[in-house]
Amino acid sequence: MSKRIALVGMPNTGKSTLFNRLTGAGAKVGNWPGLTVELLSAKLLLGDSMVELVDLPGLHNLHGFSEDERVARHFIETQPVNGLLVVLNATQLERQLALVLQLKALGLPMLLALNMADEAASRGIRIQLDTLSEKLGLPICLVSAKHGHGVPELRQALTAWLHRHPDLATAQARVLAEDDNIEHTLDTLLAQTVHVPPVLSPSHTDRLDSLLLHPWLGLPLFFLIMLTVFQVVYGLGAPLQDGFGWLLDAVKTRWLAPAIAGLPAWAISFLLEGLYDGIGTVMTFLPIIVVFFLAMAVVEDSGYLARAAFLMDALMSRMGLDGRAFVLQLMGFGCNVPAMMGARVIRSRAQRILTMMTIPFSLCSARLQVFLFFTTAVFSPRAAPWVLFSLYVISFAVTFLTAWIWRGRARHGADPLLMELPPYRLPTLSVLTRQSLRESGHFLRQAGGFIILGVALVWFLTHFPLDAAPASPATLAGRLASLMEPIFSPLGIDQLLSIALLFGFVAKEVVIGALAVIYGAGGDQLSGILAQRLDWIQAYSFMLFTLVYTPCLSALATLRREAGGSRYMWASLVWSLGIAWLLSFAFYQTARALTQ
Amino acid sequence: MTKLCSLNTVPAGRCCIIMRIDADSDLTARMRALGLQLGRRIQVMRRSPFQGPIQVRSGQTDIIIRRADAAAVQVRPCDPNIEHCPANESECN
Numbered sequence: 001m002s003k004r005i006a007l008v009g010m011p012n013t014g015k016s017t018l019f020n021r022l023t024g025a026g027a028k029v030g031n032w033p034g035l036t037v038e039l040l041s042a043k044l045l046l047g048d049s050m051v052e053l054v055d056l057p058g059l060h061n062l063h064g065f066s067e068d069e070r071v072a073r074h075f076i077e078t079q080p081v082n083g084l085l086v087v088l089n090a091t092q093l094e095r096q097l098a099l100v101l102q103l104k105a106l107g108l109p110m111l112l113a114l115n116m117a118d119e120a121a122s123r124g125i126r127i128q129l130d131t132l133s134e135k136l137g138l139p140i141c142l143v144s145a146k147h148g149h150g151v152p153e154l155r156q157a158l159t160a161w162l163h164r165h166p167d168l169a170t171a172q173a174r175v176l177a178e179d180d181n182i183e184h185t186l187d188t189l190l191a192q193t194v195h196v197p198p199v200l201s202p203s204h205t206d207r208l209d210s211l212l213l214h215p216w217l218g219l220p221l222f223f224l225i226m227l228t229v230f231q232v233v234y235g236l237g238a239p240l241q242d243g244f245g246w247l248l249d250a251v252k253t254r255w256l257a258p259a260i261a262g263l264p265a266w267a268i269s270f271l272l273e274g275l276y277d278g279i280g281t282v283m284t285f286l287p288i289i290v291v292f293f294l295a296m297a298v299v300e301d302s303g304y305l306a307r308a309a310f311l312m313d314a315l316m317s318r319m320g321l322d323g324r325a326f327v328l329q330l331m332g333f334g335c336n337v338p339a340m341m342g343a344r345v346i347r348s349r350a351q352r353i354l355t356m357m358t359i360p361f362s363l364c365s366a367r368l369q370v371f372l373f374f375t376t377a378v379f380s381p382r383a384a385p386w387v388l389f390s391l392y393v394i395s396f397a398v399t400f401l402t403a404w405i406w407r408g409r410a411r412h413g414a415d416p417l418l419m420e421l422p423p424y425r426l427p428t429l430s431v432l433t434r435q436s437l438r439e440s441g442h443f444l445r446q447a448g449g450f451i452i453l454g455v456a457l458v459w460f461l462t463h464f465p466l467d468a469a470p471a472s473p474a475t476l477a478g479r480l481a482s483l484m485e486p487i488f489s490p491l492g493i494d495q496l497l498s499i500a501l502l503f504g505f506v507a508k509e510v511v512i513g514a515l516a517v518i519y520g521a522g523g524d525q526l527s528g529i530l531a532q533r534l535d536w537i538q539a540y541s542f543m544l545f546t547l548v549y550t551p552c553l554s555a556l557a558t559l560r561r562e563a564g565g566s567r568y569m570w571a572s573l574v575w576s577l578g579i580a581w582l583l584s585f586a587f588y589q590t591a592r593a594l595t596q
Numbered sequence: 597m598t599k600l601c602s603l604n605t606v607p608a609g610r611c612c613i614i615m616r617i618d619a620d621s622d623l624t625a626r627m628r629a630l631g632l633q634l635g636r637r638i639q640v641m642r643r644s645p646f647q648g649p650i651q652v653r654s655g656q657t658d659i660i661i662r663r664a665d666a667a668a669v670q671v672r673p674c675d676p677n678i679e680h681c682p683a684n685e686s687e688c689n
């Protein structure tokens with residue numbers, strides 16, 4: 001019979017880090033309460049048995065009612081397990097042990113891992129492990145998941161513990177533990193086992209906070225930091241991208257083209273101008289995406305996101321949102337889908353849905369690709385980063401506008417904002433490596449999946465019938481585009497570009513690939529063509545539209561699932577299309593009128 | 597009788613003791629999980645401008661809480677320089 005252990009703990013105690021340590025599998029790590037939102041499980045060999053380890057979302061207490069706490073509690077109450085591996089932050093036992101006492105009432109075998117041993121040591125906190133273990137009647141290990149200290153011992157303890165509890169058990173119908181009782185037990189327990197130095201000297205976190213959370217400097221510093229991060233990504237990623245593009249081009253002309261020269265013309269066109277150019281152009285973004293996600297990982301792991309929530313909450317509350325929504329917005333810079341799922345930490349339904357409606361306007365990495373391509377093609381190198389920055393600003397502006405207009409009920413049922421401000425932490429190299437490997441894997445899988453399909457379909461639409469000139473009005477794409485012409489010409493978006501937008505509906509990653517196929521050119525050549533055909537007003541109008549026009553298919557599907565109904569999905573779709581059109585229209589017409 | 601005041605009115609840097617929490621059971625449980633519970637000595641670290649949230653330290657945990665929610669927490673302020681909160685009222689202002 002298979003064995004199963006559930007990993008339980010309060011948010012941000014290092015469950016994911018420990019999960020990664022034990023199983024070698026990739027769970028996402030971040031110094032922000034509430035990041036584990038999906039049940040992640042992996043196999044782990046303990047002694048001679050294979051065990052399934054399930055990482056549950058963070059849980060403050062057994063009476064918690066946020067969406068993610070519900071998931072964790074439901075799992076604990078209904079799924080048979082051999083036992084619970086409870087992760088606690090060793091520096092905060094005074095509040096975290098309460099969860100252990102509550103969990104004990106469930107009657108499941110438990111093993112405690114006191115994590116962050118390194119931080120506890122540096123703060124001078126001493127824990128009498130033997131006494132604590134004896135009083136609680138539970139085996140306890142002191143570990144540092146981040147640095148790997150104590151993890152081999154934890155494995156041994158787990159193996160021995162499993163031997164003692166070989167059978168799956170289900171939680172007993174819960175006796176609602178008397179919390180006052182718990183508190184009393186807890187105080188006695190703590191007094192006997194945990195020694196905290198009476199006066200803590202101000203830590204580096206305190207010193208950094210007095211600057212970064214300064215009443216007046218805090219917000220300007222925040223924007224400065226974000227701007228720096230993007231400058232770094234841009235400065236590091238752009239040359240890498242150029243190099244990669246050059247390489248792909250060289251492979252095509254020196255090697256690929258001669259190799260398939262014998263094939264019929266349409267097949268060459270399909271392989272070279274369809275698949276290779278399409279996918280290759282998307283692939284040139286791999287380096288910049290990796291750099292981008294590395295930077296995101298550093299920001300997430302640093303603990304600064306929770307500070308951003310603190311700084312922005314006053315502003316966000318005026319729009320029916322809160323600081324957490326702002327942070328999810330920032331996380332959406334990577335990909336909107338996990339950011340939407342992160343909204344589960346918000347308890348009020350109205351506010352959670354409002355938050356999810358705003359996240360699609362967050363400028364995700366797929367859109368970043370489109371914008372990087374266009375800004376480098378059409379704008380001067382000096383102007384390009386600023387153009388890009390302006391798009392981020394607009395992304396926030398549209399978010400705020402959306403929240404403000406739709407705030408409705410969320411304004412009243414204000415969800416209490418109550419969250420931990422974790423200490424600043426530096427990510428380890430292994431976390432960063434894992435993160436970038438995961439992101440590039442994700443990117444490659446996408447490129448290998450629907451991007452191939454997308455570009456193949458675009459090639460077909462722009463080349464059929466075969467006797468027509470590619471992408472000319474006689475092709476399928478051409479006919480489709482002339483149907484859409486009345487909608488797009490007031491925005492300065494020509495027919496060929498509108499075809500690419502159509503495919504961007506599936507995923508924004510396809511847009512650049514589609515353009516490469518439509519114009520029959522990849523990489524630098526495509527940039528050249530775009531620079532010739534578009535002036536900056538048209539290019540910017542196209543980017544505005546791309547930024548806002550629709551959440552991609554997977555974002556829409558997530559919205560439907562998380563909001564529990566297609567109503568919000570349709571609302572989001574119609575709203576974003578409408579506002580995208582108005583925005584581009586207003587920009588294009590005004591800019592044209594002014595530059596006449 | 598000791599004079600109580602709401603946590604949202606305590607100035608930054610000040611220590612206080614939680615005497616009463618007037619919130620629903622869900623919020624109370626959550627506050628407790630983060631270290632805001634009766635009898636705890638806490639310190640207000642900073643208050644963000646524009647009526648934003650306040651940062652409170654309870655034991656080893658720093659939390660942020662909105663002023664509206666902090667209003668539900670009734671505290672007895674005390675002198676930050678005294679390590680254990682004074683038992684008698686005159687030292688507490």
Ligand SMILES: Nc1nc2c(ncn2[C@@H]2O[C@H](COP(=O)(O)OP(=O)(O)O)[C@@H](O)[C@H]2O)c(=O)[nH]1
Binds near residue numbers: 034035115145301
């Ligand atoms: N100093 C220290 N930091 C840790 C340790 N374990 C995890 N962390 C950090 O704590 C933060 C939260 O970790 P994570 O695994 O995402 O916690 P989860 O929310 O419980 O899954 C991250 O910044 C980790 O790098 C540890 O043993 N020592």
